[in-house]
Amino acid sequence: MTRNPLATVLTHFAAFLLALASMCAKAESVHVRIVYVGDESRTAYIGAKQGLNEANHQGQFLGQSYSLELASLEALIPGNESNYSAVIAALDAEQLLALSAALPNTPIMNVTAEDDSLREGCTTNLFHVIPTRRMKADAVSQWQQKHPDADVTAQAWHPDFELYAGRELNNRFRKANGIAMDDNAWAGWAAVKMLSDTVAREGLTDPKQLRTYFSERLRFDGQKGLELSFRDTGQLRQPLLIVEDGKLLGEAPVRGVVDTTHLDSLGLVNCPK
Amino acid sequence: MRFFVSSVIFALGFCGQIAAAEPTHRVFVTNEKANTVSVIETRTNKVEATIDVGKRPRGIGLAPDGNELYVAVSEENAIAVIDPKTLEVLRKFKAGSDPEAFAVHPNGNIYISNEDDAKTSVYDPKTGDELLAIPVGLEPEGVGISPDGSLVIVTSESANMLHLISVPEHAMVANIVVGARPRSVTxxxxxxxxxxxxxxxxxxxxxxxxxxxxxxxxxxxxxxxAKPKDIVLGKDGKTLYVAGGRAAKVIVLDAKTLEIKTAIPVGKRVWGLSLSRDGRHLYTTNGVSNTVSVIDTANNQVIATIEVGEAPWGVVIDD
Known part of the structure; x- marks a missing residue:
């Protein structure tokens, strides 16, 4: 674009003023440490890094900053709970239970393990961002009540999802990382986003307070249209996407079968007595 | 320096200003999927014309003097300028990446959200020049300007913030975290x-x-x-009207207590709202019904439902 010189001058002045203003507007700074444990080659890690960049983007306006460190399970197991506000875990069920026992007061965000048995255990510091196999099966079964011949699967996310600013999230993820956002990447992103939302809104950084907040009060915009929250089982309530041969067909809860806001129509709702 | 900037902006706003136009008594509606603007005559509530405006028209607003109508054509990364009298598209100017919602300042400048770029840009619509770009949170959306023009508030939908920007300094005076996906401000x-x-x-x-x-x-x-989107203040200053989105209703609130007074059924996915100058009529865009509803604010009844193009989004009244 061609600009007149006056506009250029103004732009420079504005940048200077803004820099000054942002310094003045900033409250005392808060730094939040997050740790990722598990296979770094999984897309969950790329998703978590996307979430980190977005958290820092937001944090620049609020005097908050975030770091995402890497640690091995062996390094975390001794159980020093003062280091991190939350753990992003791409681990299997057995490893998750071991880590949960070692860090009972730290929220551990499960972004890859889909085992229903983990939710049945109702472990108080395990937060399952990724949906379970049973949630997916329930979504498929709802869809098939409407379309009996459909051979579909259910997913947490889809790179063609556009509603509820899904388009914007998919676009910026693809632009930043050169790959499409898949289920694990969405879960990694969402795990960091719900943490940064809570830091921004409530100012909580202490792991134990965050654990309680996630269990009892979190209402989270995962860019799937509805507010998402955790069940007593530790599972994140969420809509799922119905896919056939890689093509996005629709959402569950399935309209016309159940109320579309009835997220508890998918998967185990309460802890087994 | 402040004085310098304010003088320049004042001057920019002042240049080219001419006398206020006689109102055309028209309602202009952007149809996001039809790529058109529907023109409704306020006295008959009939569509009198449809303007081909460009790809994915969303935000819409009038110049303070009523001489020009602005439409954000998001997929062309531009703002189209329309003559509200002749309904001709006079020109288009580039307005950054994915321009969506905007507000027109009393000085004539346009404050617009560039959703994909996490910034708010200020344009002089006379020249099409970008005067400023202000970094804001991810997915900026709604833009509101205070009655005296001294404050601009921009919502960032993904970052859940209201950004308060002073004018003419364009300093970020506060960032306020609100509920998830803030969309509109009044x-x-x-x-x-x-x-x-x-x-x-x-x-x-x-x-x-x-x-x-x-x-x-x-x-x-x-x-x-209820998934609230647009919000406008009634002429009495005591009533707020909120577009309820999926609720397919306009929700009426007491501006003092924020208590819900009533909810008026309109069309599906009601998003856009615009109040007539005399405060008597509220126009709504119903995105999924492809209609505009006209509400009589004296009794909160829908008095007309008008078919427009596909996916009506924004609405503005020249009266």
Whole structure:
């Protein structure tokens, strides 16, 4: 674009003023440490890094900053709970239970393990961002009540999802990382986003307070249209996407079968007595 | 320096200003999927013309003098300028990446959200020059300007913030975290408070602009499926109208207590709202019904439902 010189001058002045203003507007700074444990080659890690960049983007306006460190399970197991506000875990069920026992007061965000048995255990510091196999099966079964011949699967996310600013999230993820956002990447992103939302809104950084907040009060915009929250089982309530041969067909809860806001129509709702 | 900047901006706004136009008594509606603007005659509530404007028209607004109509054509990364009398598209100017919602300042400049770039840009629509770009949170959306023009509030939908930007300094005076997915902002008549809708958390927040703190928040959960979008203040200054989105209703609030007074059924996915100058008629865009509803604010009844193009989004009245 061609600009007149006056506009250029103004732009420079504005940048200077803004820099000054942002310094003045900033409250005392808060730094939040997050740790990722598990296979770094999984897309969950790329998703978590996307979430980190977005958290820092937001944090620049609020005097908050975030770091995402890497640690091995062996390094975390001794159980020093003062280091991190939350753990992003791409681990299997057995490893998750071991880590949960070692860090009972730290929220551990499960972004890859889909085992229903983990939710049945109702472990108080395990937060399952990724949906379970049973949630997916329930979504498929709802869809098939409407379309009996459909051979579909259910997913947490889809790179063609556009509603509820899904388009914007998919676009910026693809632009930043050169790959499409898949289920694990969405879960990694969402795990960091719900943490940064809570830091921004409530100012909580202490792991134990965050654990309680996630269990009892979190209402989270995962860019799937509805507010998402955790069940007593530790599972994140969420809509799922119905896919056939890689093509996005629709959402569950399935309209016309159940109320579309009835997220508890998918998967185990309460802890087994 | 402040004086310098303010003088320049004042001068830019002042240059080219001509006498206010006679109102055309028309309502202009952007149809996001039809790539058109529907033109409705206010006295008959009939569509009198449809303008081909460009790809994905969304935000819409009038120049302070009423001589020009602006439409954000998002997929062309541009703002189209239309003559409200002749209905001709006069020109288009580039307005950054994915321009969506905007507001026209009393000085004539346009404050616009560039959703994909996390910035708010200021344009002089006379020249098409970008005067400023202000970094804001991810997915900026709604833009509101205080009655005296001294404050611009931009919502960032993904970062859940209201960004308060002073004019003419263009300094970020506060960043306020509100409910999930803030979409639209309006001000009290005296400019002392601002009201913002949050779509995903389904609430309305009132912010005190002396302290920049949240003073009230009301959940719209009592209205089934309420996903609030546009918000406007009634002519009496005592009533707020909120587009309820999926609820397919306009929700009427008491501006003082934020209590829900009533909810008026309109069309599906009601998003856009615009109030007539005399305050008697509220026009709504119903995105999924492809209609505009006209509400008589004296009795909160729908008095007309007008078919427009596919996916009506924004609405503005020249009266």
């Amino acid at each position: 001000f009290s008549r005296d400019g002392k408070t601002a009201y913002a809708t949050s779509e995903v958390s389904g609430d309305v927040t009132e912010v005190d602009l002396a302290t920049n703190k949240i003073i009230k928040k009301v959940s719209l959960d009592a209205i089934d499926q």
